[in-house]
Amino acid sequence: MTCGRGVEPEGEVMGRRSFLARCAAVLGAAIAAVLGSTGLSYFISPAFKKDEEDWVDVGGTKDIRPGAPVKVDFVARKRDAWAVTEKRSSAWVATKDGREFTAFDPRCTHLGCPYRWDQAKEQFLCPCHAAIFDAGGAVVSGPPPRPLDRYDAKVVNGRLLIQPIPRRRAA
Ligand code: FES
Incomplete structure (x- = not known):
């Protein structure tokens, strides 16, 4: 061609x-x-990925005054592979200086009853078996075997974040 x-x-x-x-x-x-x-x-x-829970924003730190613990409610999301579950929970949050915050698991370490803060006595009181904890969560009296359990907490841009997995504390 x-x-x-x-x-x-x-x-x-x-x-x-x-x-x-x-x-x-x-x-x-x-x-x-x-x-x-x-x-x-x-x-x-x-x-x-391992099971993980995200930090939860439970509110502004300016709403928590020193010496007056506040109960905060939140929704914790837990991710386990593809499944995400939500659980309503709460924490008692306390501060001594307005800069560092402690978040307590709201369940008594005796048998898990919810306790409350008594502002006049400045103590946490559990009505189930008359336990008393001080403002730092230590056992003052009653049957609880250890101090109040805590959540990890941190402050970011004036917001308090907690990791909603309670940490058991030694007796
Ligand atoms: S559950 Fe709180 S004292 Fe028993």
């Missing part, structure tokens, strides 16, 4: 077409690999 002006030899056209087809196939495979790995990691990664 002669090669006129504007007409390419048939073998050259076929070579270019097959080259472009291969390039398209390689590009398509690369895109599929990137998208596939991203999608796969999105679906698989939760399975490799």
Whole structure:
């Protein structure tokens, strides 16, 4: 076949077409690999994460005055692989200086009754078996085997955040 002006030899056209087809196939495979790995990691990664709970914002620190513990309610979200569960809970939050805060598990360490703060006595009182805890959560009297359990707490931009997993404290 002669090669006129504007007409390419048939073998050259076929070579270019097959080259472009291969390039398209390689590009398509690369895109599929990137998208596939991203999608796969999105679906698989939760399975490799340990159970975790997020910090929970329980309010502004200016609402908590020194010497007057406040009970705060919150919703804790727990992530376990793909499942997210929510649980309503609360904490007693106290501060001595308005800068550092302590968050107590609201359950008595004897048998788990809810206790309350008595401002006149400046103590936590558990009505179930007459336990008394001081403002720092230490047992003053009664049957509880250990101080009040605590949540980890931190202040970020004037907001109090707690990690809603109570930490058991030694007796
Ligand atoms: S549950 Fe609080 S004293 Fe028994």
